[in-house]
Amino acid sequence: MSSGYLTSDRLMMQEMARTFTREQVTPLANRLDPEKGDIPRSLIDQMGELGFFGILIPVEHGGLGLGAFEYCLVAEELARGWMSVASIIARGNSFYRSIPGTGEARAARIAAMARGDYLGAAALSEPQTGSDLSSVSCRARREGDEWVITGAKYWCTFADGADFISVLCRIDDPDAPNGKGGTVSVIVEKPRGELPKGVTGSPIPKIGYHGWKTWELSFDGVRAPVQEARPSDTGRAFQATAAALGLARAHTAARSIGLAQAALDHAVGYARERVQFGQPISDFQAIRFKIATMATEIEAARQLMYHTCTELDAGRPATKETSMVKYFASEMSERVTSEALQILGGAGYTTLHPVERYWRDARLTKIFEGTSEIQQRIISDQLLGKPTRK
Numbered sequence: 001m002s003s004g005y006l007t008s009d010r011l012m013m014q015e016m017a018r019t020f021t022r023e024q025v026t027p028l029a030n031r032l033d034p035e036k037g038d039i040p041r042s043l044i045d046q047m048g049e050l051g052f053f054g055i056l057i058p059v060e061h062g063g064l065g066l067g068a069f070e071y072c073l074v075a076e077e078l079a080r081g082w083m084s085v086a087s088i089i090a091r092g093n094s095f096y097r098s099i100p101g102t103g104e105a106r107a108a109r110i111a112a113m114a115r116g117d118y119l120g121a122a123a124l125s126e127p128q129t130g131s132d133l134s135s136v137s138c139r140a141r142r143e144g145d146e147w148v149i150t151g152a153k154y155w156c157t158f159a160d161g162a163d164f165i166s167v168l169c170r171i172d173d174p175d176a177p178n179g180k181g182g183t184v185s186v187i188v189e190k191p192r193g194e195l196p197k198g199v200t201g202s203p204i205p206k207i208g209y210h211g212w213k214t215w216e217l218s219f220d221g222v223r224a225p226v227q228e229a230r231p232s233d234t235g236r237a238f239q240a241t242a243a244a245l246g247l248a249r250a251h252t253a254a255r256s257i258g259l260a261q262a263a264l265d266h267a268v269g270y271a272r273e274r275v276q277f278g279q280p281i282s283d284f285q286a287i288r289f290k291i292a293t294m295a296t297e298i299e300a301a302r303q304l305m306y307h308t309c310t311e312l313d314a315g316r317p318a319t320k321e322t323s324m325v326k327y328f329a330s331e332m333s334e335r336v337t338s339e340a341l342q343i344l345g346g347a348g349y350t351t352l353h354p355v356e357r358y359w360r361d362a363r364l365t366k367i368f369e370g371t372s373e374i375q376q377r378i379i380s381d382q383l384l385g386k387p388t389r390k
């Protein structure tokens with residue numbers, strides 16, 4: 001469905017991403033998801049050529065110089081094929097601002113990122129630190145021009161495949177008040193396909209989000225250069241991370257909507273073909289009303305996403321809107337993918353149809369990038385102010 005938001009340029013981009021997903025992403029997902037295979041490098045290269053990693057990167061750095069709107073439009077389409085593919089574009093688009101270095105060296109890294117040739121992983125969460133990221137305990141001690149990192153990280157997706165890991169650390173400063181220094185975000189560069197020197201870890205067994213592995217990591221005196229020029233290296237990395245979450249939440253909403261749309265499309269096709277009691281099940285009002293409700297919920301989430309992206313592209317923080325769209329779209333996605341599975345009956349509960357994949361992946365969207373409960377907290381804080389604690 002088109003709307004006033006969708007200019008002809010945006011419609012062209014959407015169509016390009018849709019065709020790419022149909023022809024390249026979905027067949028790969030159908031083959032690789034059951035065997036928990038990784039997104040092939042050849043697909044990443046193709047996405048790099050299409051500019052998907054640099055949608056938000058300025059043109060002078062080799063990107064497309066577009067906005068959150070186009071970023072989410074593409075992510076929605078890719079998620080209709082495989083959620084991890086829709087996710088990996090964030091490893092360029094949302095990481096480029098924190099690229100280390102200065103001058104030409106930094107520009108070269110950003111240009112490589114726009115091509116999909118310099119992609120990151122984020123090590124924020126820890127075994128004891130999830131929703132409350134302000135309490136990270138992985139330590140970075142400064143030794144001359146280097147940070148030395150020691151501590152545990154959990155849930156680091158793409159730690160092996162990335163070209164660098166951005167590690168959120170507490171500064172080891174014995175003179176800090178309460179023994180708690182500020183936070184830094186240290187970029188640890190590494191060979192692709194390996195963990196950095198001094199890091200050990202293993203993949204966490206997960207029920208979906210296949211296409212890349214998610215790691216438990218242990219840092220043991222890992223060294224990385226200090227980059228004074230970056231705001232996230234000046235002791236306020238947690239605040240910088242929190243500020244970047246708005247875009248990440250809109251991107252998660254886009255992925256949720258793509259999953260729900262794919263599930264709906266599959267369910268509609270199935271309902272037309274499947275005959276029971278002498279007629280297609282799409283003739284039963286119970287099924288028709290399910291489909292009507294699913295489509296309505298998807299479109300409501302999509303319009304909220306368009307509005308939220310427009311706010312972000314206008315330079316407004318949109319704190320309430322980004323939480324609302326993340327919350328609404330991810331909850332919607334779990335409901336809609338589950339209803340799609342119901343429409344397929346027993347066939348939905350098999351790996352012979354992709355609906356079970358959409359359902360498993362939609363389940364995650366309620367958990368990462370801030371759980372639904374955390375989004376509700378942010379929205380209610382915006383409306384009521386923070387609760388007073390005595």
Ligand SMILES: Cc1cc2nc3c(=O)[nH]c(=O)nc-3n(C[C@H](O)[C@H](O)[C@H](O)COP(=O)(O)OP(=O)(O)OC[C@H]3O[C@@H](n4cnc5c(N)ncnc54)[C@H](O)[C@@H]3O)c2cc1C
Binds near residue numbers: 123129
């Ligand atoms: C597949 C997968 C991939 C991931 N990839 C990455 C990654 O690449 N990098 C990374 O750093 N992290 C990653 N994460 C971590 C993810 O961001 C966290 O799982 C998420 O932030 C929630 O943290 P937690 O799991 O520790 O849950 P907890 O914070 O322990 O929360 C447990 C429950 O308590 C609720 N809760 C917590 N605090 C409150 C509160 N104040 N009010 C009300 N309810 C509350 C939560 O909503 C939840 O229901 C990934 C997670 C998964 C599952």
